[in-house]
Amino acid sequence: MNFGPIIFLVAFFGLCCSWLGLVLTPQIQIGRLQQTNTIPAGVVYPVQRPGLARQGLAVYRANGCQYCHSQQVGQTGTICDVVLTDAGTNETSTLVALRKVRPSFSEAQDRQLLAGLPKTIREGITKEAADAAVKVINASGAKATAWIVPVGPDIAEHWGARRTVAEDFLFDYPVLPGTQRVGPDLANVGMRLPDANWQLRHLYAPRSVVKDSLMPPYRFLFEKRRIGRSPSPDAVNLPPELAPEPGYEIVPNPEGSALVAYLLSLRASEPLFDAPLSVAEATTASTNAPAQATTSTNAPAK
């Protein structure tokens, strides 16, 4: 047992292996990751977050948001849907093809289906089956496409459209994917809840927007001030019981504004080569563009 140098060598070797394996190799593989293109739009992804959002990341780090919120959406796999987009000119052959693809439906149902396109004709099948179905339909003169849909418990919670990948964090320092979920995952919070004022109100008084929320209020990110000539556009819309006395308003301080800008910039849902996903063509692919107010805004967090 009296082999001092040997112990040293053994331990040194063990440490070296783990260091080479989980420090050096990841650095070689993903430490030099470059921007990539979204598929199929071919837009560069990701782009640097805007300056205010980068300051917001510092606020996020300083207040340790990552101890309760992860930014890693997982998926257990992908399934495919087949969507019929165009019935073509030869309705008979389309109907024949449809019967082949989904034999369990009656012809009347198929006819009804052709009335308003696009329609999903098969759901939750494998990529091979979907491709085969698409081939059959396209041969008949109609047009169908296979839609790739990621699935998993996180996706079911509406936390994101796809799993989070390395590219999503490319320009961030520090990278904070989180280790625990006391609150919901935030990888796509800017997509899910794009209303800045909702975010401000949620930070100021979480329970006023999410019933029984466990999140503490972050009032130190706000200040109360006298309303000037006109109310500030950033002033938080508060319910009467929380609102300050007349003539005053609650506005975020610089840290509060930065944090909200960062939260709104979290939109990791672009379709990429390593995380395929079908999206409607109209969707723009730029990531850090200001939030589009197309989705409902004041919906509670899921």
Added chain:
Amino acid sequence: MPRGLAEVSEIDLSCRLPLLVLFISAAKWLVIGWIFELIGSLKFHNPGFLADYSWLTYGRVHPAFTNAVVYGFCVQAGLGVMLWLFAQMGGVALANRWLVTVGAIIWNLGVTVGIIGILAGDSTGFEHLEMPGYASILVFIGYLAIAIWAAVTLHERRRRELTASHWFLFTALFWFPWIYSTANLLLVSFPVRGVAQAVIAWWYSQNLLVTWLGLLGLGTLFYFIPKLSGRDLHNHYLALFAYWILVMVAGWGGIPASAPVPAWMPAISAVASVLSVLGAIAVGLNVCHTLGCSLRPVRGLPQLSFLVFSGCAFVLAGVMRAASALLVTEQTLRLTWFGPAVQLLDYYGFFAMAGFGAIYVILPRLLGVSFPWPKLVRVHFWVSAIGVLLVVVPFAICGAIEEARLDAAQPFVTIMRSSMVFLRISTMGDLLILLGHVLFLANLTGAVVGFYRLRARTAYSVLTADLFKPAGARP
């Protein structure tokens, strides 16, 4: 309390000053840390609790807690025990105890600065490496100042043979500076790009909490359990097997399955977690057979109870980690309260308990006085053991339920609401643990105060011996 000071060996005498500094400050950090933990825990009962102070927000008190416990207590107490073991097992006095004391003071200064930095919002954001760069330099220098003399003490040993404990402790000695400097250089000083940061942070966390604390803790267990139970270590090779597993395999774990990184990393981590269970089983068998597979040797020896509990916690943590890696649902299980349950078992149930046992043995020998309240040692054991179980078991159950409900696609807010009952039970556990730490600190400081009072009294009686002699006896 005994009337006089017992004889203290020269080896213990050489360790006295640095170890007193290390142990008392470690106990102090434990109390401070658990006050932070209690504040964090109470926030789950009422989110508005102390919410208006930015420095007391959950995201700051939580890292302040983990850093106070890991760097303030675990590493510090571990170093103290290591120094004593190297001196004791080698039959040689501690080398350069003054510089070691200076190192301990620098270390404590670093941890203090670091925790103030975290509370002020300067945290680096990487879990278990939150102390800002300016504090980690102090911490690193403090460590080196202690570790160099630990290595010199080991080198100068008179009893040349090396035991299993030597293997564990010596490896731990240089493992920490390597991982700590790597993590600080690549994450704080010259940060790497993108998600490689997260991988390195996970690697560091795993190497610190599982490998490093494992090496130090097992080194302590394999020395003290045979010593206190008066039996030989059951099987030397089984201990070395655990060593090999820890050194070769455990350092590969830690990347969660949900991580947004290339799939081979979580996969290799899962394999490592499963293989590590062999090490845990080897430790379990060894401890069990050393005690003759019965709890009789533990009776009447609270110090040994601490160590045996620690061994059991090591096995349990290994099994829990392997089980979660094997489950299909590992992806989401790791992000529930199950993760903190395993971590607490690592650094508290296993490591801190081993540290308590060792310190309760070492400190009276350093001073030559026994503890002022020996019964409180037993109370501390029960309070800590029940406390840690009251945190770990509800967390683990809560995590499993959370996971099952998430799989059933229930809304997240409902899931979290149902976890409240478990969090409330865990606050009870935290209270008990805090009580245990107050007892621990009281006993330690009580022994030190008692020692100095005795010494002052002895010195006084020596000085004044002349005055009270009968007049005729004077020359």
